[in-house]
Ligand SMILES: Nc1ncnc2c1ncn2[C@@H]1O[C@H](COP(=O)(O)OP(=O)(O)O)[C@@H](O)[C@H]1O
């Protein structure tokens with residue numbers, strides 16, 4: 647494989663809470679390949695947003711430690727100060743969030759939002775050129791009647807249109823990495839499908855990569871060529887989506903998959919994995935998934951399984967990977 651766009655090594659994130667120190671990311675190892683859509687999937691509370699926020703360094707104030715490596719083009723972002731990070735944010739790494747309403751200023755038109763970003767990147771651009779650029783940006787994300795929409799305010803737009811505007815803003819800088827954290831969770835199913843289709847189209851036009859984060863395995867598999875399954879602040883399985891979908895190796899991936907398949911059957915009740923995601927404040931002994939795992943053996947309770955190669959393109963953190971089928 648080519649050198650990855652981003653190489654994450656032993657990334658750890660802790661935060662102070664009233665109940666003690668929370669270990670939110672427990673040593674993440676993950677490559678984001680170039681020109682790729684990588685999906686990150688896991689139940690709510692798995693640490694997906696924390697990973698995204700650590701990459702772009704938009705971390706809450708109670709964060710006590712970020713350590714390890716996030717290497718982008720030879721530079722470890724973990725070692726950069728806030729000035730260095732703010733130069734990358736919005737230019738080389740851009741982010742689209744779950745809630746498209748709070749991310750836009752209700753007082754400003756769509757055109758003003760876009761032109762502000764364009765000006766930041768090209769300060770000497772003429773008004774007319776900036777306006778044309780803004781129009782093209784809206785066309786690129788498939789907004790109907792883009793001329794009319796430039797004059798609209800956020801409150802005039804549907805949730806799906808707002809998310810398209812945010813994606814357009816994020817793409818203006820032609821970032822190397824676009825992070826989309828649950829970008830469709832606030833939208834209804836039809837609009838969700840449209841936004842996922844848009845991201846799929848963009849993949850072919852972008853020179854950068856997309857990190858697509860979702861709790862919905864079906865969406866990740868529809869869109870992403872690589873899949874990273876997270877659980878309890880760790881990576882439990884990583885590989886080509888097709889290979890994982892054909893033969894999930896980690897019991898947690900299997901459980902997610904079983905929920906997805908059962909939930910697709912229209913008249914069945916919603917299926918969840920029994921038990922709860924781990925509390926990041928609680929100490930971990932052995933495998934973090936062991937308390938919910940149907941394949942658990944003695945070793946799982948004592949020894950934390952490392953993320954190891956199952957084959958050339960798959961990594962799994964399970965003592966019994968390859969053995970259970
Ligand atoms: N700033 C914080 N302080 C304490 N705990 C946090 C903080 N941020 C996240 N967490 C906890 O870390 C875990 C992972 O959260 P998060 O990254 O939001 O997961 P996800 O995006 O997968 O739902 C959760 O248990 C959450 O409560």
Ligand SMILES: [Mg+2]
Pocket residue numbers: 694695696828
């Ligand atoms: Mg999240």
